[in-house]
Amino acid sequence: MTETLDIKISRTTASRLEQTDFDNLPFGKTFSDHMFVADYANGEWTNLSVIPYGEIGLSPAISALHYGQAFFEGLKAYKHADGKITVFRPDKNAIRFNKSAERLCMPTLPEEIFLQSIATLVDIDRNWVPSQPNHALYIRPFMFATDPYLGVTPSATYKYMVLVGPVGPYFSKPLRVKIETHYTRAAEGGMGYAKAAGNYGSSMLPARKATQEGFDQLIWTDAKEHKFIEEMGAANAMFLLDGKLITAEAKDTILDGVTRDTVIALAKEWGIPVEERKVAVAEIIEGAKNGKLTDAFGAGTAATIAPVASISFEGEEYFLSDPKTREFSNKVFDTLDAIKYGLAPDTHGWNYLVSE
Ligand SMILES: *Cc1c(COP(=O)(O)O)cnc(C)c1O
Numbered sequence: 001m002t003e004t005l006d007i008k009i010s011r012t013t014a015s016r017l018e019q020t021d022f023d024n025l026p027f028g029k030t031f032s033d034h035m036f037v038a039d040y041a042n043g044e045w046t047n048l049s050v051i052p053y054g055e056i057g058l059s060p061a062i063s064a065l066h067y068g069q070a071f072f073e074g075l076k077a078y079k080h081a082d083g084k085i086t087v088f089r090p091d092k093n094a095i096r097f098n099k100s101a102e103r104l105c106m107p108t109l110p111e112e113i114f115l116q117s118i119a120t121l122v123d124i125d126r127n128w129v130p131s132q133p134n135h136a137l138y139i140r141p142f143m144f145a146t147d148p149y150l151g152v153t154p155s156a157t158y159k160y161m162v163l164v165g166p167v168g169p170y171f172s173k174p175l176r177v178k179i180e181t182h183y184t185r186a187a188e189g190g191m192g193y194a195k196a197a198g199n200y201g202s203s204m205l206p207a208r209k210a211t212q213e214g215f216d217q218l219i220w221t222d223a224k225e226h227k228f229i230e231e232m233g234a235a236n237a238m239f240l241l242d243g244k245l246i247t248a249e250a251k252d253t254i255l256d257g258v259t260r261d262t263v264i265a266l267a268k269e270w271g272i273p274v275e276e277r278k279v280a281v282a283e284i285i286e287g288a289k290n291g292k293l294t295d296a297f298g299a300g301t302a303a304t305i306a307p308v309a310s311i312s313f314e315g316e317e318y319f320l321s322d323p324k325t326r327e328f329s330n331k332v333f334d335t336l337d338a339i340k341y342g343l344a345p346d347t348h349g350w351n352y353l354v355s356e
Contacts, residue, residue, distance in 0.1 A: 005112060005113060005116050007036075007050060007117070007120050008047075008049040009120075010049070010050070010052065011033075011034070012033045012052035015033050017032075017033065017127055020166070025130070025167055027170050029165075030167075031163055031164070032121075032164045033124075033125055033128070034053055034124050034125050035051060035052075035054075035121070035163050035164075036050050036117040036118075036121045036160075036162035037049055037159065039157065039159055040107050040160065041157045043107075048117070056159075058146065059148035061148040061150055062148060062155075063145040063147055063149060063150075063155045064145040064155075064197075067152055068196070068197055069144065069145035069158075070104075070145065070196070070197040071100040071101070071106070071143060071195050071196045072141065072143075072195050073097050073139075073140070074195075075087060075089075075093050075138075075139045075301055076088060076136040076138055076167075076340075077118075077122045077139060078136050078137075078340045078341050078342075079131050080341055080342030084342060084355065084356060085122060085126055085354050085355040086340070087139065088301075088350055088352075089258050089262070089350050089352070090118055090352050091115070094114040096258075097195075099194060100194035100196060103193070105154040106154070107158060113160070115352070117141070118141065118162060118354070119354040121162050122139065123355045128165070129166070134304075134337075135166065135169075137164050137165070137167070138164065138167040139164050140162065142160070142161055142163075143158055143159065143161075144158065144197075145157070169304070174306075174307040175215075175306055175307070175308050176214070176216050176309050176310045176312070177216065177218060177219050177232060177310070178210050178213065178215040179218070179219045179229070179313045180206055180221060181221060181314075182226075183206035185202070185203055186220070186223065186230070186252075186254075187223035187224075188224075188251075190252070192230075192255065193253070193255060194255075195255065200234065203233075215312065217232060219237055222253065223253070226281075227281055227282070228248070228279060229280075229281055230248050230253055231248070231255065232306075232308075234255075235298030235299055235303040236257040236259065236260040236298065236299045237279070237298060237299075238298075239284060239287070239293060239295065240272075240293070240295035240328050240329075241287045242287070242292045244273040244275055245267045245272050245273070245274045245275070246274075246275045246279055247276055247279065248279050249278070250276065257299055257300055257301075259300050260299050262336065263305075264276070266332055266335060266336075267328075267332075270331075281313065284296075284311065285318065289318065294321065294327075295320075295327075296308035296320055297329045305332055305333040308323075339351065
C-alpha cells in the first residue's frame with residue numbers, strides 16, 4: 001500500500017472494541033471505531049478523512065432520500081494466521097463502484113481513493129478484524145447525493161463513505177429457495193447491474209412474502225417471461241448441471257459478482273466447462289427431477305458459497321442432494337477460504353495487503 005493521498009485522521013478517544021462480543025456478530029449490526037468520509041463538490045473529491053464512527057448531520061431534503069441517488073459496495077478483509085490483513089479483489093469492486101455511479105448519474109471515484117480509503121480505515125481498525133474461522137471484517141463503501149433540493153435532477157454534491165464491522169457466517173444452513181414468477185428484481189434497460197440502493201428496497205416485499213411462505217430465499221427470474229433464472233436474493237445463482245457450471249451471463253439485469261467471477265475462474269482451472277448464458281427454469285427443474293442437477297448455490301461476498309437445499313416451483317418442492325456430499329461447491333468453498341485466509345498460495349493475486 002502506498003500512501004499518496006492526503007487523508008486526515010482523527011482517532012476516537014473511546015474505543016468500543018473491549019465491549020464488543022466477537023462470539024455474537026449478527027450481520028451488519030456491529031461497526032468498528034472509525035469510518036471514512038469524503039465530500040464531492042465543484043467537480044472534485046475533497047475532505048478525505050477517517051473520523052470516529054457515529055451519526056452525521058444531513059438536510060432532510062437530500063435527494064438520496066427522495067429519489068434514490070445512492071448505491072453501495074460490499075467486500076471483506078481477512079486476518080491471516082501471521083497477523084497480515086488482506087482484502088479480497090477490491091480492484092473489482094472499485095470498477096463496479098464506478099459502473100453504479102455512472103448508471104445513477106453520480107460522479108465516479110478515482111480507484112486510488114476507493115482502495116486507499118479501505119486500506120487506511122481497515123489498518124486503523126485492524127484489531128476489529130475477527131480471527132475466528134469463517135469470520136471477516138465486512139467493508140461497506142457507499143455514495144449518496146447530498147444537495148438539499150427537491151428537484152428531480154442529479155445532485156451537484158455527494159458523500160462517499162466507508163463503514164466496516166466484524167461479521168460471522170451470513171447463512172447458517174442450506175437454503176430452501178423459491179423460484180419467483182411474479183415480482184421482478186431487474187428489467188432490461190434498468191439498473192440491475194448496479195448496486196443501487198433502490199434495487200434492494202424493491203426486493204424486500206417479495207423476500208418477505210417468500211419468508212412468510214416458509215422459504216429462506218428467492219430466485220429471481222427475467223422480467224419479461226419469468227422463464228429464465230437470474231439471481232438468488234442478493235447473490236448470483238450458480239448450478240452444476242450435467243457436469244457443467246452454468247450461470248446467467250452478466251448482462252444489464254445481473255449484478256456482475258466478484259464471487260461469481262472467482263468461482264468461474266476456479267472452475268475453468270479445474271477443467272469444468274463453464275456456460276454463462278440464459279438459464280431456463282425448465283432445465284433446472286428437469287435436472288432436479290432426473291438428478292443431473294448435482295449442485296446449486298448462491299455466490300456472493302456476504303453469502304460466500306450458500307448451498308441450496310431445495311428449489312420450489314409452482315407449489316412443488318424439489319430436494320437436491322445432501323449439500324455436505326457435493327463435490328464442487330465444497331471444493332470451491334474450501335479453496336476460496338484457504339486463499340482468503342492465507343492458507344493456500346495466492347497464485348491469482350487476489351489478496352490485497354492492507355496491514356502487516
Ligand atoms: C452484491 C451482489 C451480488 C454478489 O456480488 P459479490 O461481488 O460476489 O459480492 C450478487 N447479486 C446481487 C444482486 C448483489 O447485490
